[in-house]
Amino acid sequence: xxxxxxxxxxxxxxxxxxxxxRCKPISGHNSLFWYRQTMMRGLELLIYFNNNVPIDDSxxxxxxxxxxxxxxxxxxxxIQPSEPRDSAVYFCASSETGPVEKLFFGSGTQLSVL
Amino acid sequence: KQEVTQIxxxxxxxxxxxxxxxxxxTDSAIYNxxxxxxxxxxxxxxxxxxxxxxxxxxxGRLNASLDKSSGRSTLYIAAxxxxxxxxxxxxxxxxxxxxxxxxxxxxxxxx
Numbered sequence: 001x002x003x004x005x006x007x008x009x010x011x012x013x014x015x016x017x018x019x020x021x022r023c024k025p026i027s028g029h030n031s032l033f034w035y036r037q038t039m040m041r042g043l044e045l046l047i048y049f050n051n052n053v054p055i056d057d058s059x060x061x062x063x064x065x066x067x068x069x070x071x072x073x074x075x076x077x078x079i080q081p082s083e084p085r086d087s088a089v090y091f092c093a094s095s096e097t098g099p100v101e102k103l104f105f106g107s108g109t110q111l112s113v114l
Numbered sequence: 115k116q117e118v119t120q121i122x123x124x125x126x127x128x129x130x131x132x133x134x135x136x137x138x139x140t141d142s143a144i145y146n147x148x149x150x151x152x153x154x155x156x157x158x159x160x161x162x163x164x165x166x167x168x169x170x171x172x173x174g175r176l177n178a179s180l181d182k183s184s185g186r187s188t189l190y191i192a193a194x195x196x197x198x199x200x201x202x203x204x205x206x207x208x209x210x211x212x213x214x215x216x217x218x219x220x221x222x223x224x225x
Contacts, residue, residue: 004157043158043203043215056212091157100145100207105157 004106006092012112018080021109023092024073031098034067034077035091037108043091049075050098082113116141116208118216126222127194135189135219137204142185144208149178149189152201152218161202162189194223 005024013019025032034046047057049069057067064083069075079086089108095101117140127133137147146165150158162178164171164187170179177190187204201220205213 042217043205045212048212059212093158102160102163103148103150103158103213104160107155107157 004092004094004104006090006106006109008109009107010110010112012114013082014114015083016081017113018078019082019086019111019113021077021090021092021111023075023077023106025075025092025094026104027073029094029096029104030072031095031101032069032075033093033095033103034075035093035105037089037091038087046077079111082111084113087111087113116206116214118204118206118214120202120204120216120219122219123217124220124222126224128224129194129196131194131223132190132192133194133221135191135202135204135221137187137189137216139185139187139204139206139214141206141208142182144182144206147178147180147187147204147206148213149176149187150203150205150215152203154200158203191221194221196223196225199223 007022031050033048035043037043046059047067052069067077089110091108093103093105119138121136148163149161152158162171164178164180175192180187199222201218203218205215207213
């Protein structure tokens with residue numbers, strides 16, 4: 001299996017622009033997670049989906065952030081409008097059945113908002 | 115909210131040494147705990163998942179122990195190698211329905 005695939009690997013954008021991050025989970029995994037990693041705050045869970053349904057989005061920082069999972073093999077995390085403080089590495093992870101299982105991470109998207 | 119502390123923040127050892135990484139957490143009502151490895155510019159790789167009912171879990175040169183009641187876990191690495199150089203994070207999973215990550219221990223193994 002190719003593992004969790006994220007795109008793009010790097011994104012540089014200007015403040016105010018819309019940013020869309022993409023994730024393809026491991027085939028057959030039913031749960032998908034979006035994390036953000038910064039030096040100051042470490043790894044934080046933003047949202048997780050189970051069977052394509054958002055279960056917990058309490059970590060989404062503001063209304064500027066939104067996430068979708070239209071099918072079992074694709075998810076997006078959108079930031080609109082982006083701000084410099086959104087600069088971070090965004091990870092997608094998946095697990096077989098739920099959040100209590102072993103997590104498989106993608107390589108992340110390094111986002112820089114200028 | 116679960117608070118996770120990892121000590122030391124950084125560790126440098128000569129190749130071949132055995133070493134212990136420490137993790138402590140404030141909420142002992144956990145279901146399990148995972149240890150991850152993160153290489154620079156990469157995602158996290160799960161090394162070991164230890165259930166709350168278990169005392170330890172082993173994989174190759176790695177051994178993770180869990181003392182749930184005292185809120186502690188350790189990761190023991192035997193006969194360290196330069197390829198073990200990475201950041202190691204622990205993440206307990208509890209009733210908040212998510213894994214809470216520590217800030218990690220950055221390990222350097224010197225050849």
